[in-house]
Amino acid sequence: MRSDAATVAGWGRVSAPGREVRSDDLVRLTDGAVLSRGLGRSYGDSSLPPPAVREVAGTALADRVLAFDPATGRLRAEAGLSLHALTGMLLPRGWFVPVTPGTAFVTLGGMVAADVHGKNHHVDGCFGAHVEALRLRVADGRIVDCTPERDGDLFRATVGGMGLTGHILEVAFRMQRVPSAWIESESVRAAGIDVLLAELERSSAAWPFTVAWADGVAGGARLGRGIVHRGRWAEPGEAPAGAPAPPRPVRVPCDLPGRTLNRTTVGLFNAALYRRHGRSGRREVQSPYRFFYPLDRLADWNRLYGRRGLTQHQCVLPPERGPAAVRDLLELLARRRACVCLCVIKNCGNEGAGTLSFPRRGTSVAIDLPIDDGTQALVDALNERVIDLGGRIYLAKDAFTRAEHFRAMEPRLDCWTAVRRRWDPELRLRSAQSVRILGDPA
Numbered sequence: 511m512r513s514d515a516a517t518v519a520g521w522g523r524v525s526a527p528g529r530e531v532r533s534d535d536l537v538r539l540t541d542g543a544v545l546s547r548g549l550g551r552s553y554g555d556s557s558l559p560p561p562a563v564r565e566v567a568g569t570a571l572a573d574r575v576l577a578f579d580p581a582t583g584r585l586r587a588e589a590g591l592s593l594h595a596l597t598g599m600l601l602p603r604g605w606f607v608p609v610t611p612g613t614a615f616v617t618l619g620g621m622v623a624a625d626v627h628g629k630n631h632h633v634d635g636c637f638g639a640h641v642e643a644l645r646l647r648v649a650d651g652r653i654v655d656c657t658p659e660r661d662g663d664l665f666r667a668t669v670g671g672m673g674l675t676g677h678i679l680e681v682a683f684r685m686q687r688v689p690s691a692w693i694e695s696e697s698v699r700a701a702g703i704d705v706l707l708a709e710l711e712r713s714s715a716a717w718p719f720t721v722a723w724a725d726g727v728a729g730g731a732r733l734g735r736g737i738v739h740r741g742r743w744a745e746p747g748e749a750p751a752g753a754p755a756p757p758r759p760v761r762v763p764c765d766l767p768g769r770t771l772n773r774t775t776v777g778l779f780n781a782a783l784y785r786r787h788g789r790s791g792r793r794e795v796q797s798p799y800r801f802f803y804p805l806d807r808l809a810d811w812n813r814l815y816g817r818r819g820l821t822q823h824q825c826v827l828p829p830e831r832g833p834a835a836v837r838d839l840l841e842l843l844a845r846r847r848a849c850v851c852l853c854v855i856k857n858c859g860n861e862g863a864g865t866l867s868f869p870r871r872g873t874s875v876a877i878d879l880p881i882d883d884g885t886q887a888l889v890d891a892l893n894e895r896v897i898d899l900g901g902r903i904y905l906a907k908d909a910f911t912r913a914e915h916f917r918a919m920e921p922r923l924d925c926w927t928a929v930r931r932r933w934d935p936e937l938r939l940r941s942a943q944s945v946r947i948l949g950d951p952a
């Protein structure tokens with residue numbers, strides 16, 4: 511076993527005293543543990559131990575592929591296997607995961623626990639929709655194999671359950687056959703939020719992968735201007751032979767001073783990005799590493815936010831409220847002169863099977879904010895608006911939501927809690943986030 515001392519941190523640099531204990535033997539590692547974590551790419555405190563506990567089980571060394579059937583794409587692997595390693599292994603052989611988040615530095619366990627979604631949510635749903643079986647260590651120490659049919663309640667509560675229903679030891683799911691290892695992509699510029707949302711909607715009707723970047727600090731007529739990206743796997747005749755090599759990331763060498771990212775610097779950067787794209791659309795065949803993981807090219811990019819770090823507020827707003835709901839949120843941010851360093855908008859498809867999974871039909875808006883003394887008040891204001899609009903937030907990104915706000919936006923909570931309590935009546939499995947948001951014992 512290996513352990514890292516001092517503090518455990520989420521990607522946004524919110525931290526808790528404690529250490530991550532790692533081993534390649536997950537059965538031994540999780541014996542008595544209150545929480546597992548993967549590569550710590552959740553932004554907030556979902557992978558941090560509760561206040562009275564000093565250790566979390568770090569799964570990243572348990573990364574063996576246990577079975578792969580090239581006839582069907584069925585794969586079974588240990589929960590600590592990273593998406594980066596899996597892609598390196600199988601993309602050159604014509605396989606890719608059915609759903610990928612915006613970074614490859616996540617583990618299979620983390621992908622299940624957050625039930626991650628990608629640019630193809632509107633057609634393929636979340637990662638959990640492609641998972642066929644899970645091996646879990648539940649709170650009383652037993653090892654349970656569950657599927658959508660066998661102990662289906664536990665399976666569904668674990669998919670998107672943020673590690674609170676059991677330690678995920680193994681994941682079985684289907685990889686997807688891809689026609690080439692490259693992405694045929696297009697991007698178009700949109701001068702304001704209404705055009706951007708209309709373009710995103712049009713793109714999602716025709717393309718499997720869509721996402722929009724919006725300038726989160728431009729105001730007035732330029733509110734929500736941005737670039738819509740869309741893509742599909744290239745056919746062999748359209749793509750270079752072979753698979754692209756993963757890029758070598760450039761490291762951010764040190765923490766930048768706290769206020770380096772402010773509305774002025776971000777505004778200048780965004781204006782340059784918007785102008786550089788040009789008026790006419792762009793088309794290219796590109797590496798999936800660049801298309802799916804643009805931020806992975808800059809390792810430790812969270813250091814750009816200084817020592818206090820960042821939080822991401824990601825919500826999904828129901829379609830009934832239409833584009834006006836997104837505009838409403840952006841106007842709130844503009845009125846409060848929030849320093850929105852990154853704003854990403856996606857279309858979500860139908861709600862999946864995960865009892866507490868984040869996505870539902872509608873529009874997802876994710877904004878990155880540097881943490882400062884005003885963050886709590888800003889997140890409170892955003893959450894009040896999300897509740898009014900009938901939306902909900904994504905726990906994998908959250909570090910500031912109040913328990914009463916979460917309850918108000920989550921009518922599914924009682925159902926999920928009932929299953930959790932059946933498998934863990936004493937609430938042994940918990941996290942810093944579950945103490946904050948669900949009122950678990952510290």
Ligand SMILES: Cc1cc2nc3c(=O)[nH]c(=O)nc-3n(C[C@H](O)[C@H](O)[C@H](O)COP(=O)(O)OP(=O)(O)OC[C@H]3O[C@@H](n4cnc5c(N)ncnc54)[C@H](O)[C@@H]3O)c2cc1C
Binds near residue numbers: 548627629672676
């Ligand atoms: C740049 C960037 C882009 C991102 N883009 C997206 C995106 O597009 N879509 C999306 O959905 N998410 C996205 N995310 C969030 C990320 O995909 C999730 O937070 C994911 O859960 C992180 O995986 P991890 O292995 O690092 O898990 P961690 O962050 O270590 O843990 C996350 C949660 O999973 C639980 N967990 C981890 N492993 C296990 C296990 N073996 N057993 C039980 N519970 C476990 C933890 O307890 C915790 O609650 C992004 C994150 C970053 C940094």
